[in-house]
Every structure is written in structure tokens, then in C-alpha cells.
Amino acid sequence: MNHTKKNIKLATSLLSVMLAGWLLAGCSQTVAPSPNIFQRVQGETPAPPPTSDFFGNDHSLLTPPAKGSDQQEMLRYSNANINWSTYNAIIIAPVSFQAVDHSGVSAADQQALCNYFDKALIKDLGKNFTIVDQPGLGVAKLSAALTDATSAVPVLRTISLVSPQARILSLLKMATTGSYPFVGSAQGAAKLTDSVSGELLEAWADKRMGGASLKDVDVFRWGDAENVINYWTDGLDQRLITLGIQRTNGDGLRIAAEALVNQEFMRFANTRDVLIEGSRWPSL
Numbered sequence: 001m002n003h004t005k006k007n008i009k010l011a012t013s014l015l016s017v018m019l020a021g022w023l024l025a026g027c028s029q030t031v032a033p034s035p036n037i038f039q040r041v042q043g044e045t046p047a048p049p050p051t052s053d054f055f056g057n058d059h060s061l062l063t064p065p066a067k068g069s070d071q072q073e074m075l076r077y078s079n080a081n082i083n084w085s086t087y088n089a090i091i092i093a094p095v096s097f098q099a100v101d102h103s104g105v106s107a108a109d110q111q112a113l114c115n116y117f118d119k120a121l122i123k124d125l126g127k128n129f130t131i132v133d134q135p136g137l138g139v140a141k142l143s144a145a146l147t148d149a150t151s152a153v154p155v156l157r158t159i160s161l162v163s164p165q166a167r168i169l170s171l172l173k174m175a176t177t178g179s180y181p182f183v184g185s186a187q188g189a190a191k192l193t194d195s196v197s198g199e200l201l202e203a204w205a206d207k208r209m210g211g212a213s214l215k216d217v218d219v220f221r222w223g224d225a226e227n228v229i230n231y232w233t234d235g236l237d238q239r240l241i242t243l244g245i246q247r248t249n250g251d252g253l254r255i256a257a258e259a260l261v262n263q264e265f266m267r268f269a270n271t272r273d274v275l276i277e278g279s280r281w282p283s284l
Helices: 002-024 037-042 056-061 107-125 154-162 164-177 223-243 252-273
Strands: 075-078 089-092 139-150 185-194 200-210
Touching: 056 200, 089 107, 107 139, 107 223, 139 223, 185 223, 200 223
Parallel strands: 089 139
Antiparallel strands: 075 200, 139 185, 185 200
């Protein structure tokens, strides 16, 4: 009995602390899944997103953040034996939608989200790196997949942000369930390999959802998912800079634009060959 009372008192204290923290963090457009109040009492963290067979046998290499690390992704692997300065260009493979379980995202929305992800990757990485469309020495290949997404509920999402009473209720829901109400989300996976040998260089898996920022007040149905994609592509750009891949000489955006045109042409040319199996789109 005393043990139960102790847990309830601890949970109440944690709730107060969490509410204060989330009020301060309310400027974030996207947030990582947060432990609910009961998980915090038990010292648990949210389960990382499943990754289908995207990583194959390499899935076991990915690990959650170590205490005190700067890792932002829920899972990451980094090959410690790589001389990153030997890489001077990147191939960006077309993004695919690889749902682990049955997805509620329609085939048309899957394709639209993948197209958005493609363009965001090429736009962000093209600012700092040379984008090419052929493998070769010194060329890394980036492959990415969306493994699920959920849509926001636009009108109710807006009310939950602008109404003071609703905003407090949103924070309470975040505390008890680990997510805000009426928000959308996206989960995905990506890997960087040597374009010639296929050696795995880095791998990531992550899930994020809409936050409580007032910038999200007019978010549309897939707005939260697109904000998550933007967060990922910006973070990936910064990660590759930190690793030390050679940066572009200034032609990155032009080359990236050419790569995007080629990629869109490939999607169009292969449309007739795309087969939908359940909710999964194969890589083009």
C-alpha cells in the first residue's frame, strides 16, 4: 500500500515537472515521442519505430542514444572505420514507402509524401554537397524510406493551440500519453552506403510528431508529417557536415536540381511498373 502511494506521489511530481518543461519547449514544430507519466515512473522510454526489412540483417547494429550523447535519432549506427573525407559526392535514391504493418495512408498520399521527401533531401543536401546520379569512387549513396505516417486533424489541431484551456489540456495529454492531440506524425529510416562496395556507413531510424508551436496553428492534413521530413533533412545535412564529407564548390544546387529532374523523370517512366502490395510501394 505504501509502495503504491509512493508511486502516485512520484507520478504527480513528475507531471508537474513535465508540464513546466513542455511549456518551455512549446516553440518546437515537431517533437520526439515522449515517455508517458507511467513510463517515467518506471524509468522506461518509448519503443523505437519498427523498420520493416529496410536494414535487413544490419538492423541489429542500430542503437538508441547513449546517456549524454548528442544523438537525436531514436536509433543510429555509425561505422567507426570510415575516412569520411574520401567522400566527395552523394547519390540520393528515390524515397520509398515501406510500411511495417498495414498503413492507413492511401497509395496517392504515400507517393505524395515520398515526392516531398525526395525534394527536401535534394534541396537541403544540395546546399552543401555535390549530388550525382552515378556510383563511383568517393560517392556515397543515401537511401531513405517512410515506414508510416499519420495525418493531423486541422481544425481541432488549431483550436488545441490557440485556446488557452485547450492548450493546457493538450499538455496534460502529452504528459499522460506521450503525444499531443490531433497531431500528425511520420516515422522513417535511412542509410548511407558506399556506392561501389555497398558497405554500410551510417544508418538512422526515427519517429516524430507535431509539436505545440504556434507556427503549427494553420497546419494542414499532412503538414506535421512534412515538418518532420524537413527536420530530418536539415538534421541529415548537418550530420554529414559534422562527419566530414567533402562539401560542394558552389555548384551543388544546380547539380541537385538536375538530379531532381532526372529523378522525377524516372518516377514518371516507371509509373506503369509500380505494383501496390497492400500498403507498400517498392523502390523505383
